[in-house]
Amino acid sequence: MLRAASRSSTTSRPKQPTAASELSIVCTLKRGDFCLQLNDTLPLNGITALFGRSGCGKTSLLRAIAGLDRHPAAQIHFGETPWQHGKHFVPVHQRRIGMVFQESSLLPHLSVKQNLLYGYHRLSKTSPRHLQPAQVIEWLELAALLPQKPEQLSGGQRQRVALGRALLSQPQLLLLDEPLASLDQQSRNEIQPFLQRIARQSGIPMLLVSHQLDEVVKLADQLVLMQDGRIHSQGPLPQQLLQPELAASGAMSLLYATSSGCQGHLLQLTIGEQQLQLPAPLHSTIEETDAATPATYRLRIQARDVALSLQPLTDSSVSNQLQVRITGFNLAPHPAETLVQLDLAGQPLQALLTKQSVERLGLQLGQLVYAQIKAVALD
Amino acid sequence: MIELTAQDWQAIQLTLKLCLYTTLILLLLGTPLAWWLAQGQSRVRTAIQAVVALPLVLPPTVLGFYLLLLLGPHGAVGGTLEQLGFHHLAFSFSGILIGSVIYSLPFTVQPLLESFRRMGPRPLEVAQTLGAGKLDQLFSVVLPLCRGGFIVAATLTFAHTLGEFGVILMLGGSIPGETQVLSVLIYDHTEAMNYSQAHQLSLGLLIAAFVVLFIVYGLNKRFDRGQLT
Numbered sequence: 001m002l003r004a005a006s007r008s009s010t011t012s013r014p015k016q017p018t019a020a021s022e023l024s025i026v027c028t029l030k031r032g033d034f035c036l037q038l039n040d041t042l043p044l045n046g047i048t049a050l051f052g053r054s055g056c057g058k059t060s061l062l063r064a065i066a067g068l069d070r071h072p073a074a075q076i077h078f079g080e081t082p083w084q085h086g087k088h089f090v091p092v093h094q095r096r097i098g099m100v101f102q103e104s105s106l107l108p109h110l111s112v113k114q115n116l117l118y119g120y121h122r123l124s125k126t127s128p129r130h131l132q133p134a135q136v137i138e139w140l141e142l143a144a145l146l147p148q149k150p151e152q153l154s155g156g157q158r159q160r161v162a163l164g165r166a167l168l169s170q171p172q173l174l175l176l177d178e179p180l181a182s183l184d185q186q187s188r189n190e191i192q193p194f195l196q197r198i199a200r201q202s203g204i205p206m207l208l209v210s211h212q213l214d215e216v217v218k219l220a221d222q223l224v225l226m227q228d229g230r231i232h233s234q235g236p237l238p239q240q241l242l243q244p245e246l247a248a249s250g251a252m253s254l255l256y257a258t259s260s261g262c263q264g265h266l267l268q269l270t271i272g273e274q275q276l277q278l279p280a281p282l283h284s285t286i287e288e289t290d291a292a293t294p295a296t297y298r299l300r301i302q303a304r305d306v307a308l309s310l311q312p313l314t315d316s317s318v319s320n321q322l323q324v325r326i327t328g329f330n331l332a333p334h335p336a337e338t339l340v341q342l343d344l345a346g347q348p349l350q351a352l353l354t355k356q357s358v359e360r361l362g363l364q365l366g367q368l369v370y371a372q373i374k375a376v377a378l379d
Numbered sequence: 380m381i382e383l384t385a386q387d388w389q390a391i392q393l394t395l396k397l398c399l400y401t402t403l404i405l406l407l408l409g410t411p412l413a414w415w416l417a418q419g420q421s422r423v424r425t426a427i428q429a430v431v432a433l434p435l436v437l438p439p440t441v442l443g444f445y446l447l448l449l450l451g452p453h454g455a456v457g458g459t460l461e462q463l464g465f466h467h468l469a470f471s472f473s474g475i476l477i478g479s480v481i482y483s484l485p486f487t488v489q490p491l492l493e494s495f496r497r498m499g500p501r502p503l504e505v506a507q508t509l510g511a512g513k514l515d516q517l518f519s520v521v522l523p524l525c526r527g528g529f530i531v532a533a534t535l536t537f538a539h540t541l542g543e544f545g546v547i548l549m550l551g552g553s554i555p556g557e558t559q560v561l562s563v564l565i566y567d568h569t570e571a572m573n574y575s576q577a578h579q580l581s582l583g584l585l586i587a588a589f590v591v592l593f594i595v596y597g598l599n600k601r602f603d604r605g606q607l608t
Contacts, residue, residue, distance in 0.1 A: 166509075
């Protein structure tokens, strides 16, 4: 079972157009029952997901950062630059942020091309233009759509144009407010690779609001977990996936692996000292002799697709077998099950086992066992 | 046959002038007012909206009466002007212009309010995040998206001022070249039993009003959008 996707390379990152590496926000807001209470610093590096249930304050946080909602006592600093502090308030149009809204937000009286260039044409003469229209049009495959009117486009196409428009305004920060939520699964799958590609190639940090874990796991580098108007926890995605709050929506793990090339349609991956083999994505452009520039892949592994054994299995069809160390036991959503936390060369991995199996094998903290990985989704 | 007297022509000219001035002034005043009203619901907004709609329900004579008191030589406005060495505003073109502006206010504000509400806040939020300042937003987003609303507001205001009678009669009387607009002149002709002349002007006004409304409804259909796609 292999859900194929695009290739991820960390080798050719262009220069960062932004100097700021974090965004700090202090904000208290009461609106009826809802209460937003923040005193946090968010990383600005790659894609940071703001994850939580509907109504937990993700969108409010994003709008405060953008400056679309002005909360009197809030303090927002983009790196060293104050965006809001006391009476000082940088208006939205001077913050140099790009924003993609949940539902389509193309200006209906303008063509796709005019929409794309709306922000680009409003840049001041002196401001840098890291991204050129031709580049963005190519990334997002928009060339054929340029003369059309927004009403002629499908939902997925509209969001691609909105993304391109935001990028061309040369933002130092891209805010994505559930940009895929209003789309069907097919359009989602169509846009996700674009988002990854853009985060990688443009180097613009992104804050992605989402309430869908699989989307977050596919896209994000960091995860900020929000609950009831507060930031519950934040950190790198692989570590954050161990949070019990996330296990409720289907525990999974994210492993980063380096590829050392392809052998007979099998992708050779390395994690630490250990090897994995996976069917290479058929329709992606993996060069067979690419050992010189190792690429990093993201492996998404459902906890229920991981089995444990005390000895390496030799008579099993599962060929991906890795030695791991048990680092903890967590409650699983189902009372008969346990989430076993494992360490694989410094990366966390989770296995969902029944309590009975854990007892039968006599699994202990710190024990070395073998993890059989039955299914991997590759990004 | 159509035979318009110099007096008729003068009245036509005066009427068009009044309609044009009223429309221009109301677009300037009504746009920010409608914009403010569209920004949400509050008790003050509801009250202002009710005041704006008052001319729709009040008899024109009531409005005309109070304006006459206010703008006349002993009124708060007229009296002050007299003291400052100006002329009071009753029975003058300026007077009926003020009356028209108040009387036609709802016909400007309502269509604008509706088109602003239909547009919603999102297009402006989008424009802001793309670096557009306030004035830029007005010209690059609000005017094109609410074009239909502006055209309908302007035409309705013009047409409604064309049919104004009671307020002008109360406030302006019937002074040729100053306050004697078409509707008043038709009344004068009828009072003087000049039925054929009254008929000519009435028919002309009827046709003009129909054409204007026909255009408005046509435009309404054409501009029946403004939602973001």
